[in-house]
Amino acid sequence: MEHRTPDRPSVVLEDSKWTEYFNQHQPFPCSYQSKGRIEDRMDELVWKVRRRIQQCVSKKENLFEGMKTVDVLERLGVGYHFEEEIAIYLDVLNRNPVAVDDLYAASLQFQLLRQHHYDVPCEILEGFMDENGNLKDTLKPNVDALLSLYEAAHLSKCHENILKRAIVFTTNRLSSLANGDHLPQPVRDKVLHALASPTHRRIKRLEAKNYISIYDNDKESNQDILELAKLDFHILLQMHRDEVMSLSTQWYKDLNPRCMLGRYIRERPVESYYWALCVCYEPHYAKPRMMYAKIFVLLSFFDDTFDSYGTLEEVRQFNQAVQSWDEEAARQIGNCYAYLMSIISKTLEEFITEDGASQVGINCFKETMKDVSKCMLQEVVWRQEVHIPTVDDYFKQAAVISVMYLPVAVILFIRMNTSDEHFTWANSLPKIIEVTATMCRLMDDIAGH
Structure with missing residues (x-):
């Protein structure tokens, strides 16, 4: 009896382009410094930034600065160093409205609390909007306020129609500003980055890499936070490369x-x-x-x-x-x-x-x-x-x-x-x-x- 080879699907697969790339040992920037020296410097910076967050908790007048600090830390991918301090700060923030007449502050507060799973109502933003979801004519928001409202609006739940309308409004306004000639280049880059995708939808490692460049050009950037973000990214990059090399050259090869x-x-x-x-x-x-x-x-x-x-x-x-x-x-x-x-x-x-x-x-x-x-x-x-x-x-x-x-x-x-x-x-x-x-x-x- 003749043995027939089973009819199988025909497939043509390309080899991975990345495995060989990650098998090559290439030095990273900062590699001239020892890992121990970098980690010692990071410990100093973590202590300084931790003190900064704690001061924002102890003095209510510093709550707004605390919001900006927490937002930046998480965008830069170093928030995990301060999980306990951020949790304490957010509990305080949840109990204390920052400003009912400040669009930037109200939007940023809403954004941070929603991102950390607080059930904050969207009504805190309704006072800034008219019935069409546009900002009231009496308001003259700056770019930071528009960006903050844009990010906050993308955290809407079902039936929060005012936030859905706010997405349309802020997207149109920010697009108009970005296409004009009035924004400084660093600010324009920040706007275009936001319009490409809201923060909470981004891959955190890529967001950290991209936002380090944006924050580096920000005139109001905190140099301790910026340095910490750069060193932390370098250390984690080395760790992640070692992990992927171990996976692809040892475990996978043994399979x-x-x-x-x-x-x-x-x-x-x-x-x-x-x-x-x-x-x-x-x-x-x-x-x-x-x-x-x-x-x-x-x-x-x-x-x-x-x-x-x-x-x-x-x-x-x-x-x-x-x-x-x-x-x-x-x-x-x-x-x-x-x-x-x-x-x-x-x-x-x-x-x-x-x-x-x-x-x-x-x-x-x-x-x-x-x-x-x-x-x-x-x-x-x-x-x-x-x-x-x-x-x-x-x-x-x-x-x-x-x-x-x-x-x-x-x-x-x-x-x-x-x-x-x-x-x-x-x-x-x-x-x-x-x-x-x-x-x-x-x-x-x-x-x-």
């Missing part, structure tokens, strides 16, 4: 995926690390960040096996193996399926034994993987049958299979102080995760097509 799985997989260890870096860049999240990156690498293998390798019969059998989490059943399908199940199971076990991850969290993650496997199988069936699903059916799939939902579940169990109740809640696919995952899947599909 040997091209040999164990085949040419159909996307080799993207650096890109997977970047996903993790976008979620948590701070030094104290080094372990969760590496766990997140490893999981994302393995999830890309899982996705590619369904999309770019398996026949319909094979992925049906593989889905059954995943539902029972049966490595032996996966081994009977083929070597790549056995390896994939084995390396995922081994990695999850290492998270528990070596990294201190929660067993409950791992179990919740496995349950999520089972749901995702079902959805991936359904997409293969649709593709084979040339079936176009209804919008409702598509959305049901998208909410589970979204490239964002799995990392959300992962990040919950790798934050070491998470309780078992949090894992159970996340695994129930609550509305906030369902909607966010659906949005991310739609954005991914739009970008891909």
Whole structure:
């Protein structure tokens, strides 16, 4: 009986452009200084800035300066040094309105409190607006006030229509100013940066890099904060580079995926690390960040096996193996399926034994993987049958299979102080995760097509 080679999807994948780049040891600016000397200087600057925040707490007349300080620290990516001081300051700020007649102060207060999850009402801004969402004619706002209102308005909730109108108004006014010839170049750069995307939607590491340049040209910049931001960015850049090199040259190399799985997989260890870096860049999240990156690498293998390798019969059998989490059943399908199940199971076990991850969290993650496997199988069936699903059916799939939902579940169990109740809640696919995952899947599909 003639043995037929299964008909598999035809894929042509480019090698990653980044892995070799990050394998090269290139010196960074400031590398002529020892790490110890830089960290000693940072400790001095952290102490000075901490004292500055504490003074803003102790004297109510300094609350406005405190708001500007906190805003700058977080934009520059160094707010994590002052989490306790900022929390105390924000509690004071929440109890003390800064100024009912100062648009800049009121907008900045609203922005900071909303960003830190205080349930501050939008009514504190209504007094500055007319019924059309425009600023009252009696107000003559400067650029800082417009920028602050612009950022605040983008933190609106449903049905806060006045903030939605404020977005339109401030965008038009700032665009007009930026296109004119009246703004100094540093101020114009700041306006254009804001118009490109509001702060809370930006990737924090990129925002820090970009805002250091903007703040460096600000005549009112605090030199201690600026120096701290530059040194901190340098130290974290070195740490992140070492992490991505460890991931791509050691852990990933030991996986040997091209040999164990085949040419159909996307080799993207650096890109997977970047996903993790976008979620948590701070030094104290080094372990969760590496766990997140490893999981994302393995999830890309899982996705590619369904999309770019398996026949319909094979992925049906593989889905059954995943539902029972049966490595032996996966081994009977083929070597790549056995390896994939084995390396995922081994990695999850290492998270528990070596990294201190929660067993409950791992179990919740496995349950999520089972749901995702079902959805991936359904997409293969649709593709084979040339079936176009209804919008409702598509959305049901998208909410589970979204490239964002799995990392959300992962990040919950790798934050070491998470309780078992949090894992159970996340695994129930609550509305906030369902909607966010659906949005991310739609954005991914739009970008891909």
